[in-house]
Amino acid sequence: MDISQKIKALGHPVRLKIVELLMQKKMCVRSLARHFEVSEPTVSVHLKVLKKAGLIIGEKKSYYMHYRVVRENINELAEFFHYLAATPELEQNCCHKSANCHCKCHTKKDKSI
Numbered sequence: 001m002d003i004s005q006k007i008k009a010l011g012h013p014v015r016l017k018i019v020e021l022l023m024q025k026k027m028c029v030r031s032l033a034r035h036f037e038v039s040e041p042t043v044s045v046h047l048k049v050l051k052k053a054g055l056i057i058g059e060k061k062s063y064y065m066h067y068r069v070v071r072e073n074i075n076e077l078a079e080f081f082h083y084l085a086a087t088p089e090l091e092q093n094c095c096h097k098s099a100n101c102h103c104k105c106h107t108k109k110d111k112s113i
Helices: 003-009 013-024 029-036 040-052 071-086
Strands: 056-061 064-069
Touching (some): 003 071, 013 029, 013 040, 013 056, 029 040, 029 064
């Protein structure tokens, strides 16, 4: 699964908090709904997005479906952000003197470019 889809799935504050809770213990829709004081269908929609992104899976336990985090995929995200944080910042070198320059780091008053 694409990293960007995982990040997008975690982009909603409720989904992020759901993952935080599920990192600690398995929970069913009803428990999550009570915790967030929202309806079960609302929680189900959030779980569907997280499941599609590969961040959680459901395990049938008697009548209820209990959800848990796929830690390998959370670790993959952590490694990606660790890689980003370790990326050195390079000197700004854009194509200012090129006719193909499309950046907005210079003003309209600057006619030398």
